[in-house]
Amino acid sequence: MDETIRREMIAFLPRLRRFAYGLTGSADTADDLLQATCERAIRHIDKWQPGTRLDSWMYRIARNLYLNELRSRKVRGETAESPGPAAEGSFDGARAVESRIAYERVRAHLARLPEEQRSVLLLITVEGLSYREVADLLDLPIGTVTSRLARARIALKDFLEGSAGSGGEQARG
Amino acid sequence: MTARLDDETLVAYADGQLDADAARAVEQALARDPQARETLQALRDSAARLRAALDAVAAAPIPLKAVQTIDAGFAARRGDAGAPAGGARRRGGLPWPVAIAASILALMIGLGGGQLLPDLRGGTELARLQAMEAADRAARQAALQEALERKLSGQSVAWRNPDSGRQGEITPVRTFRNSTGQWCREYTVREAGDGDRVERRGIACRLSDGRWRTRVVAYNDV
Numbered sequence: 001m002d003e004t005i006r007r008e009m010i011a012f013l014p015r016l017r018r019f020a021y022g023l024t025g026s027a028d029t030a031d032d033l034l035q036a037t038c039e040r041a042i043r044h045i046d047k048w049q050p051g052t053r054l055d056s057w058m059y060r061i062a063r064n065l066y067l068n069e070l071r072s073r074k075v076r077g078e079t080a081e082s083p084g085p086a087a088e089g090s091f092d093g094a095r096a097v098e099s100r101i102a103y104e105r106v107r108a109h110l111a112r113l114p115e116e117q118r119s120v121l122l123l124i125t126v127e128g129l130s131y132r133e134v135a136d137l138l139d140l141p142i143g144t145v146t147s148r149l150a151r152a153r154i155a156l157k158d159f160l161e162g163s164a165g166s167g168g169e170q171a172r173g
Numbered sequence: 174m175t176a177r178l179d180d181e182t183l184v185a186y187a188d189g190q191l192d193a194d195a196a197r198a199v200e201q202a203l204a205r206d207p208q209a210r211e212t213l214q215a216l217r218d219s220a221a222r223l224r225a226a227l228d229a230v231a232a233a234p235i236p237l238k239a240v241q242t243i244d245a246g247f248a249a250r251r252g253d254a255g256a257p258a259g260g261a262r263r264r265g266g267l268p269w270p271v272a273i274a275a276s277i278l279a280l281m282i283g284l285g286g287g288q289l290l291p292d293l294r295g296g297t298e299l300a301r302l303q304a305m306e307a308a309d310r311a312a313r314q315a316a317l318q319e320a321l322e323r324k325l326s327g328q329s330v331a332w333r334n335p336d337s338g339r340q341g342e343i344t345p346v347r348t349f350r351n352s353t354g355q356w357c358r359e360y361t362v363r364e365a366g367d368g369d370r371v372e373r374r375g376i377a378c379r380l381s382d383g384r385w386r387t388r389v390v391a392y393n394d395v
Binding site for chain 2: 002003005006007009010011013014015017018021022030031034035038039041042043045102103106107110121122124125126130131146147149150151153154156157159160161
């Protein structure tokens, strides 16, 4: 039993890290969040209910830790959201520069979204969870998830259409 | 005339989250509304671009420390002596010293980021380096396939590229079936080259054509 959970947890780490990166907007912070999430998940593994989704449970831990961090930074008077410069190459060594430029634009847009929209957008559109799963994970009515997602998706579409029309710098593979 | 499709319905339809009746109603509305069809396409395109932008993260190696935290936690549950939960203690059976400061740089060079090296060398020198890295990759890949396909857990396959001086060892450590019935193996990689040492762990699963596809890689960042 434990061995199955251990393997499932490890196999899930790349997706958890992707979520952390989307949330925080920086490679270093994402890895700190990944590590903190693993430590907390291990400490509280008995609270996870077998038969429920392990990935949802860990996404939830990661997001709660992230929110705590945002709050404590606010208390300390620091900027709530400050995605630093992208860590050059750490995730993307072999990929072309043009995809990095395209990514930078999407990332900049993500960082400007309110956290409540960003989480929903990442969990559904990138991580592939259903509306119902995200509603359970975030303890929200499904209607709230639906409307937050729609706002985030329309904003993303408008942003990408807008920036595609401005000048010829759009990176195309 | 029917009611215009609202954003929420269109997004939910694009995501395949509507039930069959609702989806059919949307399709009828779409058939009469070219502007909504355009919006739908733009919604799908922008979602694909968001995913593409973040997929590089999911494909990149993860810090080994996270894997070790999980392993140590489960080892502690089993009651293994001396396995502190949450620590980044190395597991037994890995005798190499692990002191890797520039693991990201090592990884980039080792895995083909060599074109990002400063262009101080002449073009031929750069080409020679790239060829050497390609040979490293080929040797590493061949050893990985050999180890996963033919070796029992605990038995290693070593490789060496005499031109670059880089060498490594790949050892399967566990074998299991995943939820889709594929055979998968966890393995360790120890590798040393020009002044760097890397320790990585991975999980690869066997495709129906016999190739092994790596699903998770963790690198050491100690």
